[in-house]
Amino acid sequence: MDIMNIVNPILSIGGLGVVFGAGLGIAGEVFKVEEDPKIGEILEALPGANCGGCGFPGCGGLATAIACGNAPVNGCPVGGAACAEKIGAIMGVEASASDPIAAFVKCGGTCEKAKDKYEYFGIDDCNMAVQLAGGGGKSCTYGCLGLGSCKKACAFDAIEIVDGIAVVDKDKCVACGKCVSACPKHIIELLPAKKKVKVQCSSKDIGKNVMQVCSVGCIACKICEKNCPFDAIHVIDNLAVIDYDKCKSCGICANKCPKNVITGKRPTPPAQAAPKAEAPAKEEAKAE
Numbered sequence: 001m002d003i004m005n006i007v008n009p010i011l012s013i014g015g016l017g018v019v020f021g022a023g024l025g026i027a028g029e030v031f032k033v034e035e036d037p038k039i040g041e042i043l044e045a046l047p048g049a050n051c052g053g054c055g056f057p058g059c060g061g062l063a064t065a066i067a068c069g070n071a072p073v074n075g076c077p078v079g080g081a082a083c084a085e086k087i088g089a090i091m092g093v094e095a096s097a098s099d100p101i102a103a104f105v106k107c108g109g110t111c112e113k114a115k116d117k118y119e120y121f122g123i124d125d126c127n128m129a130v131q132l133a134g135g136g137g138k139s140c141t142y143g144c145l146g147l148g149s150c151k152k153a154c155a156f157d158a159i160e161i162v163d164g165i166a167v168v169d170k171d172k173c174v175a176c177g178k179c180v181s182a183c184p185k186h187i188i189e190l191l192p193a194k195k196k197v198k199v200q201c202s203s204k205d206i207g208k209n210v211m212q213v214c215s216v217g218c219i220a221c222k223i224c225e226k227n228c229p230f231d232a233i234h235v236i237d238n239l240a241v242i243d244y245d246k247c248k249s250c251g252i253c254a255n256k257c258p259k260n261v262i263t264g265k266r267p268t269p270p271a272q273a274a275p276k277a278e279a280p281a282k283e284e285a286k287a288e
Contacts (some may be wrong), residue, residue, distance in 0.1 A: 021140065038067045044087040046076055046169040051155065053077045053176030061064060077101070077175040084283040103158070103179050104168035107144040108200040109262065111164040114214045115276055125149055130184040139213035145188060152184035190209040196264030197249050204237045218261045224253035 009246045043063040050058040053073045055063055065071035066087060074084035075096050081095070088095030119127055120137035126149035129136040146164040160174035160180055168179075170193050180188045187202040199218065203210050207219030220238040232246035233253050240253075240261065251266035 024069035036067045039063050041090045042066050042087050045079075045083060045090065047083060048077045049078045049155070049174075049176070051078060051174070051178065053174060053178075057173075100193040101175045101190045102173040103168045103175065103177075103188050104191045104197060104198055105144060105150075105166045105168060105189045106189060106198075106202040107142070107165055107185075108216045109138065109140055109143045109214045110162075113216045114164070115212075116142055120147075123147075125152075127182075127184050135185075140205075140210075140217065141205055142185060142187065142201075142205075143214065144185065149182045149184070150179035150188060153178040171249060192244050195242075195244055195247060195249055197247060197251060197254055198263045199240045199242060199261060200263055201239065201261045204239050206238055210238075216259055218259060219259055221258065223256050223258060224262060227256045229254050 013096070043059055046059040046063060047060055047222050052058065052078065053063045054071070056071065056075075056089065056141070057064040058247045059076075061182050062071055062075055066073060066075060069288075071088040072216075073091055073093060074081075076083050077085075077100075080100075084095035090173050116137045117139050120132075122128060122132075126136070126145045129145050129147055135141050137140055138145055144165040146284055147157075148165065148166070150166050151159040151161060153250045155170050155176070155178065156167045156174055158174070159166050160169070161171050166183075166188070168188075175190050177190060180190060185202070188279050190197060192246065201214075203214070203216040203217050205217075210217035218235075218239050220235045220240075222235050224240050225235055229250070230246050230248055232243045232248070234243075235241070240257075249262045249264060252284075253260040254265040255268070
């Protein structure tokens with residue numbers, strides 16, 4: 001057998017490999033995209049939580065967006081002000097302070113205040129329970145089921161189930177939004193953390209039906225709307241909704257709400273005591 005019949009194909013294939021490799025190398029140099037070195041610096045300054053709370057696919061996505069000018073330097077809710085300051089220095093801009101936000105559960109229907117249709121026995125998971133008749137055991141179809149899907153989704157231990165409903169610790173919450181996505185009832189919302197006034201209800205049923213299933217549900221009476229001096233709260237679809245661009249957290253709506261649906265109630269100032277009547281002037285002693 002002629003050995004060249006084996007050598008020639010090997011050499012041919014090897015030669016083609018060299019040619020194609022060289023071509024790919026040249027193409028790589030011609031079409032390569034230079035990465036902004038700031039991306040790596042920003043990525044190093046970020047906390048690396050990859051929670052998605054910034055609205056981008058992880059810290060890498062946010063770093064690229066910041067470097068390209070498509071996201072603010074304070075776009076990371078986890079890193080906070082310290083992280084924003086570092087990134088601002090990298091980008092050569094001043095990091096403006098932003099109002100912190102935190103998750104808020106729009107339901108106050110605890111075990112004593114909200115009725116149940118039936119007692120649920122099953123997996124402690126809201127997404128499983130909501131598949132059952134009526135959307136779970138709670139009589140209010142909008143109410144928190146309290147089975148902890150949001151708690152499991154939170155990587156920062158910021159949610160606890162207390163008396164049948166989810167409660168958020170705003171000091172631990174980083175506004176990553178995982179609990180918002182995990183809740184099948186869609187009753188968790190990211191709201192300004194500094195604002196004390198919030199509507200702790202999600203029901204859009206008419207008032208009569210709300211009162212039958214929950215003692216702390218919004219009945220759409222519009223008392224809050226009528227008493228707000230800043231036009232910051234309106235009843236929409238049978239539910240009070242706050243415009244936080246207008247809200248001054250005065251607490252008037254919370255104090256006026258007959259069902260205690262709105263948080264941020266202000267203490268009633270003590271009644272002032274009526275002024276004492278002045279004692280009648282003593283008659284001047286008669287001259288002897």
